[in-house]
Amino acid sequence: MPAQRLAKLSLDYLLLAWIALVFVFPVVFMVMSSFKSDLQLLRDSASLRAFLPVGDLSFDNYAKAFQRAPIGLFILNSVFITAVTVCVSLLLASLAAFSFVFLQWVGRSVLMAAVLATFIVPFETIAVPLLLIVNNLPWIGLDGFKTSWLNSYQVQIVPFIADALTIFLFVQYFKDLPKELVEAARIDGATWFQVYRRVVMPLSGPVLATAAILKFLMMYNNQLLWPIMVVQEESYRPVMLGLQYFFQLNTAWGEIMAYLTIITVPVLAFYLVLQKAFIASIASTGIKG
Amino acid sequence: MGQVLLKSVRKSFGSAEVIPDLSLAIPDGSFTVLVGPSGCGKSTILRMIAGLEDVSSGTIKINDRDVTYREPSQRGIAMVFQSYALYPHMTVAENIGFGMILAKRPKAEINKRVGEAAAILRLEHLLDRKPKQLSGGQRQRVAIGRAITRDPQVFLFDEPLSNLDASLRGQMRVELAELHSKIGATMIYVTHDQVEAMTMADQIVVLNNGRIEQQGMPMELYIAPKTRFVAGFIGAPSMNFFEGSIASQHDCDALGVRPEHIGLRDDDGDLTGRIRHAEQLGSDTIIYVHHDDYGQITVRAEGNRVLDIGSTVHLTLPAEHLHRFRNGFRIQD
Numbered sequence: 001m002p003a004q005r006l007a008k009l010s011l012d013y014l015l016l017a018w019i020a021l022v023f024v025f026p027v028v029f030m031v032m033s034s035f036k037s038d039l040q041l042l043r044d045s046a047s048l049r050a051f052l053p054v055g056d057l058s059f060d061n062y063a064k065a066f067q068r069a070p071i072g073l074f075i076l077n078s079v080f081i082t083a084v085t086v087c088v089s090l091l092l093a094s095l096a097a098f099s100f101v102f103l104q105w106v107g108r109s110v111l112m113a114a115v116l117a118t119f120i121v122p123f124e125t126i127a128v129p130l131l132l133i134v135n136n137l138p139w140i141g142l143d144g145f146k147t148s149w150l151n152s153y154q155v156q157i158v159p160f161i162a163d164a165l166t167i168f169l170f171v172q173y174f175k176d177l178p179k180e181l182v183e184a185a186r187i188d189g190a191t192w193f194q195v196y197r198r199v200v201m202p203l204s205g206p207v208l209a210t211a212a213i214l215k216f217l218m219m220y221n222n223q224l225l226w227p228i229m230v231v232q233e234e235s236y237r238p239v240m241l242g243l244q245y246f247f248q249l250n251t252a253w254g255e256i257m258a259y260l261t262i263i264t265v266p267v268l269a270f271y272l273v274l275q276k277a278f279i280a281s282i283a284s285t286g287i288k289g
Numbered sequence: 290m291g292q293v294l295l296k297s298v299r300k301s302f303g304s305a306e307v308i309p310d311l312s313l314a315i316p317d318g319s320f321t322v323l324v325g326p327s328g329c330g331k332s333t334i335l336r337m338i339a340g341l342e343d344v345s346s347g348t349i350k351i352n353d354r355d356v357t358y359r360e361p362s363q364r365g366i367a368m369v370f371q372s373y374a375l376y377p378h379m380t381v382a383e384n385i386g387f388g389m390i391l392a393k394r395p396k397a398e399i400n401k402r403v404g405e406a407a408a409i410l411r412l413e414h415l416l417d418r419k420p421k422q423l424s425g426g427q428r429q430r431v432a433i434g435r436a437i438t439r440d441p442q443v444f445l446f447d448e449p450l451s452n453l454d455a456s457l458r459g460q461m462r463v464e465l466a467e468l469h470s471k472i473g474a475t476m477i478y479v480t481h482d483q484v485e486a487m488t489m490a491d492q493i494v495v496l497n498n499g500r501i502e503q504q505g506m507p508m509e510l511y512i513a514p515k516t517r518f519v520a521g522f523i524g525a526p527s528m529n530f531f532e533g534s535i536a537s538q539h540d541c542d543a544l545g546v547r548p549e550h551i552g553l554r555d556d557d558g559d560l561t562g563r564i565r566h567a568e569q570l571g572s573d574t575i576i577y578v579h580h581d582d583y584g585q586i587t588v589r590a591e592g593n594r595v596l597d598i599g600s601t602v603h604l605t606l607p608a609e610h611l612h613r614f615r616n617g618f619r620i621q622d
Contacts, residue, residue, distance in 0.1 A: 180374035183341050188388035188439070189362035198391075202378045 034257035061258035069245040078238040082219040097170030173207035209277030239263040291442035291475030292317040298347030308499040324486040325496035367436035368445040375420040382416040385434040406434040446478040545612035548589040558603030
């Protein structure tokens with residue numbers, strides 16, 4: 001290998017390693033700090049020791065974190081809310097995108113534009129009207145009839161099922177599928193739903209992985225403002241609300257880091273499972289899914 | 290069984306009228322080729338027959354049954370696409386039997402019919418493979434197998450050979466012709482390749498700007514093209530056209546002569562020109578001659594001719610092979 005090319009390659013790797021470190025450092029800091037006492041944590045934070053497993057390390061913070069908040073319940077709540085939202089969202093968004101791309105109906109381009117326009121509406125602007133709506137929505141569940149959705153799982157799920165980004169991802173992906181496959185299936189006698197289920201969806205692995213990861217992150221990480229507004233009962237709280245438990249009376253940074261480390265595990269696990277498909281789809285087509 | 294009738298069919302995409310007004314009868318059991326340049330509307334006609342494109346007005350009948358507004362699957366047709374359109378996630382057997390799987394036919398019947406189609410197309414050893422593990426020719430045969438299992442009254446082919454290399458294209462042409470004589474169903478075949486049209490069809494429909502220029506047997510179109518467009522489109526290399534004084538002498542505004550009918554002389558002829566280029570094909574030699582008044586003249590000479598580029602040649606135009614046109618239409622002798 002010529003020296004010039006070797007030098008360029010080394011430079012590229014150095015740059016990439018530096019960028020990777022910038023992203024990894026906060027995570028390393030979080031994990032390392034979770035094993036340190038508050039005193040040591042604050043002392044180390046001024047130096048590189050903050051990123052190293054040095055000093056008096058223990059699992060005390062984890063034990064205390066579990067005492068301070070019902071972490072298992074919060075994780076269960078978050079995983080349940082996120083999983084249901086992701087599954088239903090993938091189903092509905094893919095059906096909507098299928099309709100936009102493959103079916104001919106009056107007004108579809110107008111409606112598609114309207115759906116995409118909701119991209120630019122921040123959630124904060126609709127939070128209060130949405131609160132008024134869900135506050136007065138009736139619900140029949142296992143525990144009987146209720147006149148409001150407050151303090152429930154559905155109030156944290158239903159408003160987030162449909163979103164423009166997920167529909168957009170599916171629309172872009174479906175547009176790139178060969179139209180002849182759909183036409184061949186129609187000639188073979190497939191109904192539109194059979195085309196969706198037996199031809200289009202089996203070919204949509206990459207976009208399903210991408211949309212699932214993005215939706216998972218969106219749901220799992222952003223459960224803060226809305227749950228504060230609609231959930232007062234502890235039994236329905238997601239992990240992000242659980243952070244409040246650690247800022248009461250005295251702020252225990254070590255316990256906070258332990259708590260954050262614990263609640264990061266489901267995200268990492270989910271990402272690692274779908275990582276291959278996610279990277280493949282991003283690498284091959286950029287935004288298209 | 291599989292007669293196809295199109296009556297006053299029109300098709301517009303927005304304000305663009307692609308098929309102005311088309312009526313066409315395709316006889317039962319025929320191998321009809323729709324041929325024409327890109328954008329002439331041939332694929333649109335095929336897609337309207339298939340039900341993949343709605344007609345703007347008019348009626349389409351298959352076997353005396355009005356199918357104008359029927360679903361594609363209810364028309365008694367099967368279609369083979371240019372891109373093959375094989376389902377990538379299914380095996381060859383599943384691809385071929387997909388229509389029957391959807392129709393919830395008994396497994397034994399599906400296996401039997403898939404086996405029969407595979408035997409006709411020599412695909413038995415490939416039934417468990419996925420499309421990506423097949424060559425272009427094999428994929429094309431799977432697409433045809435899928436069409437066969439539908440047991441259609443009419444087969445529709447949309448430029449099915451254009452993705453294959455030249456030798457495979459020749460082989461598939463023979464196989465399709467054999468398939469037609471074996472199963473005897475009506476076949477409608479779209480292509481822009483007039484060689485495919487001439488070699489496979491028992492009826493050719495030449496289209497231009499959404500209108501039928503001429504419809505007839507291949508040799509009919511070759512020997513007596515009704516319009517200058519058909520004369521120029523059918524035959525390779527294309528017919529030579531002479532305008533000006535030589536056309537006036539024959540009482541027309543364009544005089545056509547096919548390259549294979551022009552004679553080459555060393556001494557005397559109707560026209561004299563200079564050889565610009567010669568292509569030796571082995572069996573024939575294509576010679577491009579430049580004439581000061583008429584520009585390039587293409588001549589097809591039998592055998593392998595060795596000619597000097599730049600040398601002068603004399604060309605003869607035999608009276609029995611002249612095609613006379615006025616205002617784009619043939620003047621009947």
